[in-house]
Amino acid sequence: MALPEFKKVFAHEVPVIDLSVLKSGDPAVYRDIAHRIAEASHTMGFFYVVNHGMPASRIDAMFDVARRFFALPLEEKMAIRLALSDKYRGYLPFKMMGADPSLKGNLHEAFQIHTELPPDHPAVLAGKPLHGANQWPASLPELKVAMLDYFRDMSALSQTFLRMFAVGLDLPPDSFTRYFQCPMMQLRIMHYPPQEPTESGDHLGTRPHTDSGAFTFLAQDEVGGLEILSPAGDWITVPPLRGSFVMNIGEMMKIWTDGMYAATPHRVINRYGLERYSMPFFATPDFDAVITPLLSNPDREKAAEMPRFATSVAGDRPITCGEILTYLYGRIWPSTKVQRVDA
Ligand SMILES: O=C(O)CCC(=O)C(=O)O
Numbered sequence: 041m042a043l044p045e046f047k048k049v050f051a052h053e054v055p056v057i058d059l060s061v062l063k064s065g066d067p068a069v070y071r072d073i074a075h076r077i078a079e080a081s082h083t084m085g086f087f088y089v090v091n092h093g094m095p096a097s098r099i100d101a102m103f104d105v106a107r108r109f110f111a112l113p114l115e116e117k118m119a120i121r122l123a124l125s126d127k128y129r130g131y132l133p134f135k136m137m138g139a140d141p142s143l144k145g146n147l148h149e150a151f152q153i154h155t156e157l158p159p160d161h162p163a164v165l166a167g168k169p170l171h172g173a174n175q176w177p178a179s180l181p182e183l184k185v186a187m188l189d190y191f192r193d194m195s196a197l198s199q200t201f202l203r204m205f206a207v208g209l210d211l212p213p214d215s216f217t218r219y220f221q222c223p224m225m226q227l228r229i230m231h232y233p234p235q236e237p238t239e240s241g242d243h244l245g246t247r248p249h250t251d252s253g254a255f256t257f258l259a260q261d262e263v264g265g266l267e268i269l270s271p272a273g274d275w276i277t278v279p280p281l282r283g284s285f286v287m288n289i290g291e292m293m294k295i296w297t298d299g300m301y302a303a304t305p306h307r308v309i310n311r312y313g314l315e316r317y318s319m320p321f322f323a324t325p326d327f328d329a330v331i332t333p334l335l336s337n338p339d340r341e342k343a344a345e346m347p348r349f350a351t352s353v354a355g356d357r358p359i360t361c362g363e364i365l366t367y368l369y370g371r372i373w374p375s376t377k378v379q380r381v382d383a
């Protein structure tokens with residue numbers, strides 16, 4: 041019995057996009073960066089971004105408050121658990137399952153928020169699924185302040201990237217931003233205890249999956265544990281690079297680009313003997329956005345060869361973001377209706 045095989049790589053084997061050059065304001069430089077992002081999104085579906093404008097000290101401060109949250113007594117975390125919310129917001133305990141019995145429980149605990157909407161927001165008044173307020177821990181008010189600030193700034197950075205993703209495909213710059221008017225953005229903080237090499241590998245920190253939204257910005261601490269399925273078919277590490285975001289393409293961007301951008305499978309195995317913390321921000325469009333190809337990929341068959349996971353979306357008919365999310369969230373996460381802990 042052993043954990044699954046993997047291949048250790050150096051940080052530079054995953055493309056690094058440095059945004060500091062955008063300060064010049066030169067349109068040619070902007071187009072060049074957009075095309076490099078497009079290239080990385082096409083070949084790997086994963087890349088690091090550095091000098092993105094979010095100071096490393098702010099990311100460190102987020103990890104600090106995240107550690108304090110996970111160190112709270114279990115009863116306090118359970119008082120705001122996902123199973124009390126019909127909007128998939130709150131605390132997710134270890135190995136907690138949704139409705140899909142074929143999945144294995146993950147060896148992480150998490151806390152997650154979506155866009156915070158007041159009770160008098162039109163979408164909330166209309167009873168629109170997944171729209172509303174977040175749950176917050178009573179004894180750690182700093183968490184709410186820090187996460188909402190970070191959420192706002194990451195939403196702004198997402199707009200910058202939406203435009204670059206469009207320009208990189210030679211599409212009009214607002215081709216994606218128009219789907220992000222009241223978007224279903226999500227921010228999670230996650231905690232992964234270390235795993236022994238002799239474990240069976242039945243349960244992993246995060247089981248193999250693809251992300252469902254448009255794209256993800258991941259901040260990871262210095263421990264490591266993220267692994268991605270390389271184009272050559274190896275599970276390779278994505279080592280921590282302080283102050284960077286690891287960015288990856290999700291299912292919705294894959295559909296928009298007709299598979300031109302790769303929604304690359306990834307997983308987390310904390311093989312490193314220390315507690316690991318990470319913080320993904322999922323840039324996800326409006327609930328009613330129809331997700332359908334905006335261009336035609338000449339290499340569509342190749343894109344279809346990637347292995348499929350519970351999170352894969354067929355993309356063979358027009359489907360809304362809300363349909364994708366409600367179907368997926370119901371299978372992977374507990375709700376007021378379904379609560380189950382894996383053995
Ligand atoms: O914790 C990580 O590094 C990645 C988490 C992840 O892939 C996810 O939540 O979708």
Ligand SMILES: [Fe+2]
Nearest residue numbers: 249250251306
């Ligand atoms: Fe992911």
